[in-house]
Amino acid sequence: MPILGIQSRFAEVAKSCSIINPKNMKSYLKLFILIGILASCNTKTNESETSDSNQKEGYVHNGISYDITENKLKEAYFGEQHLHTAASMDAFIAGTRLTPDDAYRFAQGEEVLVNGKPHKIHRALDWAAVTDHAEFLGEAYSLLNSDAPGHDSEAAKAMRDAPDLKTALTVYKKYVLDALAGGNAHPDFWQGYEAVKSQWQKNIDATEKNYKPGKFTTIHAYEWSSAPNTANLHRNVFFRDTNLPDMPFSSNEGPSPQELWDWMIAQEKNGVKVFANPHNPNESKGMLFPEVAMNNKPIDKTYAETRQHFERNLEMMQTKGNSEVVPNFWPNDEFADFENAVSLQEYNGRVFEKHNFIRYGLTRGVKYKEELGVNPFKYGFVGGTDSHNGVMSNVEEFNYVGHHGMADETALDRSRNEQDGEMYNRDMNPGGLTGVWATSNTREAIWDGMHNRESFATSGPRIKVRFFAGNGYQSSYNSYEEMVKDGYAKGVPMGQNYEGSGAPEFLVWAIKDPIAPNLDRIQIIKGWVENGEMKDTIYNVAASENRLKSDGTVTPIDAPVNMKTGEFNKEKGAPELMAVWKDPSYDPNQNAYYYVRVIQLPTARYSLWDEIRNPDVHYPEDTKRVIQERAWASPIWIEPGN
């Protein structure tokens, strides 16, 4: 049906003219009728199109059919779900000029100019989403487009021309912070909502343009950046298809998560498929996993249901820290001291408290399940960078060139500068990565994988991890295929409720990243509620070289990094680990969750690479040079009585 194709394409173009209102729509409709008359004259084309569509069946996007094989075992696709480009005003002021299109090209392996220097990702990504701040999209439109109103305003010029970080910060204060402090949501060159829509459309266009079904997936997305009293409540919002709002909902329209959900409810009524992933619980001042909502009412069942419906994954780790746990509150977790970004506590009163970390949030969620019947914090895991440089998941330690424009572009800047108003640069890290188990590399399959929480986070390496809970698993399998088939046939994958009878068997499996060292061990972390008390504990379930002892402890492994060359140990550890594990203290009447942590052998941190390559650069003594990277698989829940 060529006419349909034409109309939908035409509608897209019509949408891109941002001054459409129903009156114009009426005239467009009439145009359609005319086009219909014209097109129906062209019967020859009709025939060829019809015979063509008979030949090819399969995945169709925008009227084009693609030959895509479905993999029933599912594959782990690695991608970025949190990234800013020049269309985020803070990134623009810091010097970033890469557009959403540039960012998608970087993700696919093309070279781009990062702060004026050519840079490439070490390994291309399978999928990506640009998540520019909704709050200042309109300003970004004026800044970026020479024919846009406001482009030549004094403020816009000052922002574009800032030659160094100091000037940029002064400009930022003068035109943005002071405007906000004065009660204005926008600096004075904001041109109104038409400008917001125009930039949103540009982001949409870049996302569509770079989508190559089966090869590279792009997802329409943005960031809702609410930070009441500097408590970070930011959420990234993801759309399943091209049924999109004409404008994203920003924290200017509503600063509380409930207002965001109200908007999402309205979107769903229009057939829009959408979910959100919160990030940086570590900066949330106790407000991400709260006892009362922002309207000061206690969390109730409606709140819990709505939140669980719309919020599907937590960002486990990104450039501004790992939010799983910190040693202060989990002293018995020997791997808790990892990219904790401790210096962020020195700014904005964002002091660490137990409430700010994911393991607390998951356990509190389970307790809410007991109290309200619904778990509001039923989250899977994703990882991201939150790079403001437009460099999608540039996560390899040896390839790190900073994430914040002029603030951290050189090794020297990273070793001694602070990230204005946030933390020390040396406490930042290149950020994390998301793996999604999906049947194919298409937008719908990746979105569905994240929505079903069949996703996992890594601190950067491409470790793959699978996690099932069921009954009747074998202790080992002859082949990977048998194991995965059994995993699904006799149980549920990560992100779901265990549904079997009796004590669950947990089937867990991981393989290493081919360019990283071998794996050290796999752990299962359990959280539960016992007589109203929240508890959590860690089980070692597999370790390389038979180091797992019968008392559950693991003999430490000595696999040092060469501090002169940065090389990791290539002999120790295991490329693959697998176990079927049963919880010795399983109680069928207890609400609980189990998630997986895979630990890799030690590698050089970017701080060590910076020092090796720049003999004049010295990080302070207390900066870590060696880290143990890891992966986290989304939880499986036990919800008795469901």
Place this chain on the structure above:
Amino acid sequence: MKKFLKEPLLHFMLLGTMIFGYYYLTNDIEDAEAAILIDDAEYDYLLSLWKNQWQREPNEDDIKAFLDQYLRQEVFYKEALALNLDHNDIIVKRRLAQKMEAVSNDLNFMMNPPTDEELKSFFASNPDLFQLPPSFTFQQVLFLASEENLSAQMEINKIALNEGEEIPDSRKLKLSLANQWDNSSLAEISKAFGDDFALALDSIPNNQWVGPIASGFGQHLVFISKKDNAETADFEDIKPYVLNEFEYQSELRTQEKIYLDLLEKYGVKITSEKVPDSVKESFNNQ
């Protein structure tokens, strides 16, 4: 006649006439003199804008306020049109020009959906656009460093495989890695096995089991059945991409063509002495 039918400017005018005629017949053309009409469609639109911003139902005061705002804009707009204030306003000009370009872009696609022959000829005349990176079709069998008698095991397996035996079940999808890789680019292979493994493939002979080849996972036996240096993709395989590229290129062409046609229609006279001669020339030659 065919060429005539493909003239974008003609389509433009034809459409313009038809649209005008249609409006005329349906007597629905907006009359600048008429009172401002707020019908259901207009009201619903204003209401949805308001609700989008405030996320609630408006009360009577709110309704009055947004209608007032709209009417204020509308009367000033009408008066401005009456006084010809839209003429030579740079923002109005840009907006209208953008809308015109957007319509012309799409017009091209509506009028000229490419035939298979056109696509094929476009594909054939632009080999650079559709070149594939070097690729390999190969099989691999993985052995782990922890296996006993590793090198002897690999030798035995290599001989068996070269004698035509199947890959043993225990080594199928070992560590989840596929045994068979079809037309895989070096970048894909690097992503899956690491750079060293990918580089090693280049120097291996075809059509025999060779090894050990090291990767980040262990040691492999490898059988390459096909090596393709940079070559042009198969048309049928990448038809959607050809279509995308074709549309993009013809959009550019149509836009340029319409621009030039319109330029000719209106004509251009550059009388300013300050414009460099070479620039003047370039417009006169159009």
